[in-house]
Amino acid sequence: MISGNSRVSVVGCCLLISLLGVLIFANHLNNPFQFDSVPYITNNINLKNPETLLTPEFWQQEFLERGLLRMSMALNVQLDGFEPIGYHILNLGLHILNALLLFFVLEKTFRRFGLHAIGWEDQRIRTVSFFASVLFLCHPIQTESVIYIISRSEVMASTFYLLGLFMFQQLLERPATSRPQYCFYILIIFLIALLGFSAKQTVATLPAIMLLYYFCPANSPAWPFLKKWKWAIGGVLSAVVGLLFYKLFTDETFLIGPSRAEEMVGRAKYMLSQPGVIVFYYIKKLLFPINLNIDPDIEVVTTFLSLNFLISVLVIILLLVGSLKIFKNRFVFFFLCWFFIILSPSSSIVTLHDLAAEHRVYLASAGIFILLACVVSEFTHKTRSPQTVLIVYILIGVFGVLTIKRNTVWKSELSLWQDTYSKSPHKIRPLINLARAYSLEGETEKAIKYYQESLIQSPFVFATNYNLGDLYLKKGLEPDAIRHFLLASRIEPEVPESFAKLGEIYLSQKKFQLADTYFKRAVELNPHYSLVFKNLGVVNYYHLNNPKQGLAYFSRSLTLDPNQPEAEKIRQLLVINQYR
Structure with missing residues (x-):
């Protein structure tokens, strides 16, 4: 597959990605609401009148409270009530769209980092991009993001994230861009990021990825600027990071997640635990996706001297430094940074209730899948054996089967x-x-x-x-x-x-x-x-000899819920007492 001679068309890749997405996730479409989806959707009184959420005013007022996500839930209610299948279809549609966007983003990224110069022809670039996108699509770790309806925030934010990055790539690839055209692109990217931020704040890392995409390639025109101003840039970054960490460690409630501060393990313990979570849980599950768990039991790290902390930090440093030293085109370094940067809000400064959750690695995982696809490509390209191509199909097949099996766990x-x-x-x-x-x-x-x-x-x-x-x-x-x-x-x-x-x-x-x-x-x-x-009406009218107050309570109950089971009896009681 990786080094075959047949020309792979863009349309064929897109159709196959879409078909695989439907086949692998089709068995979950009738699954019921699960876990937090119950209080946030079925028991959410605001969704009883969804039209009140589907307004620009609501989005503006609730922008920082994941307003766009809540509007998407209201849209589901408006279209099909509280039937889970509609919510699942929208989640799956966004997931497939993300795999397609990733395919196009990867093709452009391979070319920007000059893989043509090391012998990668167009067909190989397209095929590896396709393989990485399929891994992203069908990997079992994605089930929590796709099937767990309230995790739509992760999937939806990723759609805008990839779309914003794609538009930035388009801007950089233009042979000549006038000032109005440049401003137009920047405005579009800003609006896309704004929409994504209202789904989940992970999109806050998009500017960092775009800057890295611009500056990272060895042939980037920005390198003379960086060398000239490296001390000034380094000083500003150090000051910003220093102020951020000072605020983090002096204010326990700063940048916490949706849980209350008193529910946390504490910011210091949370941040000490995260390197181990990244290396020994997330990366491990991406490479060996077995025993996936919606609520993993993670050891809390309490000291800098913990082996868990020291080994995991050393692994992260070796990966980043090694990728810079070994791969001169910085392609590997970029996608390792992709993984760590996108994961950083939930695995560093933003303290959350849970030390680990598989849906947090949704878009970040693409960085690992791309590198895995490149490793397989190198192996098959060097051996040029039909048997090695079979490995690719087996890997995709195994991941697909594991995903289908994991879907069934969510059936009730x-x-x-x-x-x-x-x-x-x-x-x-x-x-x-x-x-x-x-x-x-x-x-x-x-x-x-x-x-x-x-x-x-x-x-x-x-x-x-x-x-x-x-x-x-x-x-x-x-x-x-x-x-x-x-x-x-x-x-x-x-x-x-x-x-x-x-x-x-x-x-x-x-x-x-x-x-x-x-x-x-x-x-x-x-x-x-x-x-x-x-009930207050019953107590006061019939038992506490306070009929006037009891009638007031009955009237209030009827006003709040005119369709309650005993509404007609209450109306009759109110009418009878009106003439006394």
């Missing part, structure tokens, strides 16, 4: 968390989510068993206590339910549902004053809680 909450728990048995989240999955399947006893196990590891988790209370309530074990709901309300006192559940229990026990107290607390926290307003 239960299969996903059984797989995760088997690989991370000491982490609390897989245990809690496995319990929840059994609960959704109606296996209450197994759910209670796993929730109780999770309480042994971590007794003060809100979700565990709330869900366990709910299960005990369904089994009629009200004292146990009250105990866990009370604990849940103390762990997260800003969540109204715990107080609402306590109110319902005390209402059923005819402890009306207690029920009234807890219901009032729930609506204080959520003034739009129609069900609780209805």
Whole structure:
């Protein structure tokens, strides 16, 4: 394949990439919403009226809160409601588009770095670009980004990232560019990057990749400028990096991810752990994609003297320095930098809740796949044996089969968390989510068993206590339910549902004053809680001899939810009392 004589057309490559994408990922299109996709999509009250999100005003207001991503979810709701297949099709479409964009970007990159000068003909460049794009398309590590719907942020941001880089390549390849044309290209690239940034802030690294693309080739016209101003440029960069790290280590909340600061392992420990995550988890999984895991159990590094930290930093330094010394055209160095730079926001300065997540390596992985494709190309080009070409097909086939198999793990909450728990048995989240999955399947006893196990590891988790209370309530074990709901309300006192559940229990026990107290607390926290307003109406109108207040609560409940199951009874009650 790599050194064959048949001419590979651009159209043929694009069609084959698209077909492979559909074949490899087709078995996941009916998978349900999983993990964070449930609260962010199906339980998201803002998506009940999607048209309010599909406006320029919303994008402007929520620009830094991944506004474009949320608009894409609203578009799915507008087109097909909450049917998962529409969301999966859009994710897959973007993934295939990214593989196509990568194919075109790679062809241009090979030529810019002068691979023609070392004997790479056009056909070989195109074929290696195609092979690298197919690896990016079908590698099993991409399943989390493609199938996990809320990871659309990674896939969508990558579309704009690659499109912006492609436009920059087009600009550099123009034989002559007038000032208006130059400004037009820069404006288009800026707008593309702006859209991508509103999907995920990974796009903030695009300027670094474009600068590296411009300056890195040995024949770049920018080298005289760099040599002349190297001390000034180095001084400015050192000052910026120094100020950034000073801010990072003096303000624990600076540049944290979507989790709260108190949920973190701490910035110093996070940054010390990341070199090991990159070398011993991400690169390892890219080369040997087995035992993939949505919630990997990563060792936290606490000191600079840790072997994990020292060895991984040494490996990274050797890779970068070695690539500069050995490969004079700096092509290998560029794609290693591609990998590290794109990965850098989530694996260095931005502290996140999880030390590792496979979707973070989505676009960064292309740097490794390109180098892998080049290694295979060199091997097949030197041997010129038909048997070596077979290796390429086997590699793509193995990756495709592993991806299809990994897709099936996501077919249900239960299969996903059984797989995760088997690989991370000491982490609390897989245990809690496995319990929840059994609960959704109606296996209450197994759910209670796993929730109780999770309480042994971590007794003060809100979700565990709330869900366990709910299960005990369904089994009629009200004292146990009250105990866990009370604990849940103390762990997260800003969540109204715990107080609402306590109110319902005390209402059923005819402890009306207690029920009234807890219901009032729930609506204080959520003034739009129609069900609780209805329950307040029941307590006050029928049991606390406060009919006027009870009617007010009924009226408020009806205003908030005019289509609730007992809406007609409430209307009749309000009408009857209107004439008294």
